[in-house]
Amino acid sequence: MTPFQTLTGTAAPLLEKGKLMSNVDTDMIIPKQFLKTTTRTGLSKGLFHELKTRADGSENPDFVLNKPAYAKAGILIAGENFGCGSSREHAPWALLDQGITCVIAPSFADIFHNNCYKNGILPVRLPMDVCEQLAALAGGANHVFTVDLATQTLTTPDGVTHAFDVDPGRKSNLMAGLDEIGASLKVAGEISEFEHKRRLMTPWLEPAI
Template sequence: MKAFTTLRTTAAPLIDGGKLMANVDTDMIIPKQFLKTTERVGLSEGLFHELKTLADGSPNPDFVLNKPAYKSAGVLIAGDNFGCGSSREHAPWALLDQGITCVIAPSFADIFYNNCGNNGILALTLPQEACDVLAGQAGGGNSVFEIDLERQLVIGPDGAEHHFDYDEGRKEKLLKGLDNIGLSLQQDSAISSFEAQRKLATPWLEKA
């Protein structure tokens, strides 16, 4: 997993009807027909498929990620309760395949939030008012945002700093690029020592 320290990039606001989209579920993030693979590449094709595709299958020119100015955005700004619905891990995989490594919203569904942290995406919460301000500053896609995980700051294009709270354990994992397996392997010597002692204490288990 790639470490997350500081990110400088443009941001794509997920807006509908002039407001940040709330209650975006994982089926909207990546529909079920794209869940047939366990590969983590190529999933951006299905990312927000129903939003970015018209009825005839052609690209929707009004969808934010179809606009040239936002195609390389590394930050997605969304509304309340982002990532609700099923627990599919393909949702953060698809975001990563698109190049999005940070999602900003007023709140997230718990399982999606955990999946993001375990896959190298910083899902951070800010008040609705701050999210609305940042979405407005995203403008035409030319504004640069800075996400500083160490200092827990979102720095807008105007230089204003927005502090966010983040669990220290999750923060350490992201800063070091460690998923749960990587975190366990940091104790590799202790694990090996335990296994060696267990073999001596219960040799009959090795015959099973």
């Protein structure tokens, strides 16, 4: 997993009728017809498929990620309850395949929130009014933001800084590029020592051979 430390990049506001989209579910992020693969690559073609594609299959030029200025956005700004719906891990995979490694929203669905950390995406919670301000800035001529995980700050194009909270353990793992398995392997020696002592102290718990 790629470590996340500092990200400076384009922020794309996910809007509908001029307002941040709320309750964006995982089927909207990556529709079910794109879930046939077990690999993490190539999923960007299905990312927000219903939003970026017209009924006739042509590209929707009004969708933010189809616009040249946001095609390589590394940050996505959305409304409340982002990532709700099913638990499909393809949702963060699709975002990553697009190059998005940070999602800013007032709130996230729990499973999606957890899956972000497992895949190297930083979910940033900020109040709705702040997200709306960020979306307005991202829609301007300068839409480059900086996210610094070490200091837990987001800096806007006009130099304003917003602080955000993050669990210390998840912060440490994300900065080191570790998922839960990787974090466990860091203490593999201690785990083996514990298992050895347990076998000596409670041999009756060992399975019969």
